[in-house]
Structures are given as structure tokens and as C-alpha cells.
Amino acid sequence: MKLSGPLRDFQARLGHTFKAPALLIRAVTHSSMSSPHRDDNQRLEFLGDRVLGLVISEALLNADPNAAEGLLAPRFNALVRKEACADVARQIDLGAVLKLGRSEMLTGGRRKEALLADAMEAIIAAVYLDAGFDAARDRVLALWGDRITNVKDDARDPKTALQEFAQGNGHPPPKYTEVARSGPDHAPVFTIEVTIETGDSDRAEATSKRAAEQAAARALLARLQGETS
Template structure:
């Protein structure tokens, strides 16, 4: 099986030449393009998530030999979450080589964060199957690069950090409300309001509800922490 010119170039971007090109082809094939004769990347995504998790666990333990589990866990979550995987996918222009069905093509599938993140995990699995764990680990560490060493000392996601702050003040968990939605169906923009029981609020706008919630939580947390220090 031969690779297209675009996929050969993609191999250069990830730093691995596939002994069996079919692994890469499957990794970039979305379920919207699957047929009885063409497998999609969903099973590879499942495996790649586990390979990525092991690589990041090892890397974090080696990077800080004294860090307790309470700090390692949020750092790990920051490095393996969908947003980070999608960011790496954009870095190597994975979207350009995805094999998508017509519906996904028309709705901006090459730019969708969840789709890019899943495909990134599938590519990791494809490298693992093609060349083994050592090569997969080498490629993942190289692609994640400074993200590993620069992960925040306290990498809890803002929603978790805000909830813990609220509980520390004797408050119930914050609530999140979608206050607006704009843009076309294939590229919506969400505005989310976060509210504490005390009445403090903040809002943020982003291309996904999760991103908007995280941004609103961070903004509110920064403000309330500043007011209490």
C-alpha cells in the first residue's frame, strides 16, 4: 500500500516513516469515511489514549522526582486532555490529511477540536503498532516538546480550582449557564456565565462550551483570589 504525497509529507512532520503505511491511513480515516473495506480510526484512538497516558506518566515522574501524586495528577490531565492533543495536531497540520466524509468536510471537520484530538491519539497508536513503544514514546515526547517541562506547577483545570476555592469558603459548587450562542451550526460560539453562591459572576466566550466554562472559571478565580489576598 502506497501513501499519497500529503501523507508522505505528514510522516516527515511527525518524524516516523511507517513500515506498514496502512497503519497511518487507518489513523487518519474518520468514521464518516469508513466502509466495509476501510476501517476508521476509533479503535486506534482508544489505544492511543492509553499509550499517551503511559508516556506522560513516565515523563512527569522523570521531570520531577519529588512531586507528590496530588501535583502529578493535574499536570498529567493538562498534558493528555483533548485541548492539548488538538493543539499538537494543529502543530503538525494533522487536519490537512484527515480522510473525512462529505458531511464532516462541509461542517469544518478539519478544524474541530474533538476530531483533531481523537485523530492525534490514533496517530500515536499507529506509530506504536508500527514500531513499538520505545519509538512511540520518543515521538510523543518530541511532539509534546516544551509542554512537558512547562506544565504549570499547579495544573488543576480552572473549573476544578474554582470549585475547590468555593468549597474552601464554605460555598456550594459554582453554576454555569449558557447565556448566548452565535455563529453557524458547524462553528458555534458559546458565551457562558459562571456564578458563585455569593453572587460573584464572570463570563467568557469560546468555540466550545468546555472552553468557555474553563475561561470563565479562570477569570472569576483570578478575581476572587485577588480580592481575598
């Protein structure tokens, strides 16, 4: 099976030439393009998530042999969460080669954070199946690069951190509300408001609900922690 020009170019950006090109094609095929004769990347995503987790766990242990589990866990979560995977996907322009159905194309699927993150995990699995664990580890370490050594100890997901702050002060979890949506269907912008029981709230805009929720949580947490310091 021969790869198209864009997929051959993507191999160069990824740093891996596939012996079994069908694995790469499957890894970039979203479920909106699946058919009885075309597998999508969901099963690869499942596997890639586990391969990524093992590689990052090993890398963190090697980077800081004396770090306690309490420090390693938030570092790990920061490096494997959707935002980090999507950031790496954008770094190698994975969105440009995704095979998407018409509905996903029209709604800006190539830029969606969750879709990019899932596809990045599928790519990791494809490398693993094509050339083994060492090859997959080499690609992850190369692509994640300085993120591993520069990850901050206070690297918790902002939504998780805000929830812990609220519950630590005797309040129920924060509530997130979509208060506005603007822009064309293929490139929407969401405005999300986060509120805690005290009535304190903050808003943020982003091109995905998840990113807007994260930004709103980060802003509110920063303000609340500033007020209590």
C-alpha cells in the same frame, strides 16, 4: 498501500514513516467517514490514550525525581488533557489530513478541539502498533517537547479548579450555560456563562463549548481568588 501526497507530507511533520500505511489512514479517519470497508480511529484513540499516559508518566518521573505524587498528578493531567493533545495536533497540522464526513466538514471539524485531540491519540497508537513502544515514546517526547519540563505546578483544569474553589467554600458545583452562538455553521463561536451559588458569574467566547467553558471558569476563578486574597 500507497499514501496520498498530503499524508506523506504529514509523516514528515510527525517524524515517523509508517511501515504499515493502513495504520496511518485509519488513525486519521473520523467515525463520520467509517463504513463496512473503512475502519475509523476510535479504537486507536482508546489505545493511544493509554500509551500517551504511560509515556508522560515516565517522563515526569524522570524530569523531577523528587516530586511527590501530589505535584505529579496535576502536571500529568495538564499534559494529557484534550487541550494539550489538540495543541500538539495543531502544531503538526493534523487537521489538514483528517478524513471527515460531509457533516463534520461543514461544521468545521478540522478545527474542533475534541476531534483533533482524539485523532492525536489515534496517531500515537498507530505509531505504537507500527514500530513499538520506543518509537511511540520518541514521538510523544519530541512533539510534547518543552511542555513536559515547563508544565506548571498549578496546572489544574480551570473547571476543576473552580469547582474545588466553590465546594471548598460550601457551595455546589458551578453551572455552565450557553448564552449565545454566532458565526457560520462551519465556524461557530460560543458564548458560555458560568455561575456559582453566590451569584458571581463570568462569560467567555471560544470556537468550542469546552474551550469557552474553560475560559469562563478561568476568568471567574481569577476574580474570586483576587477578591479573597
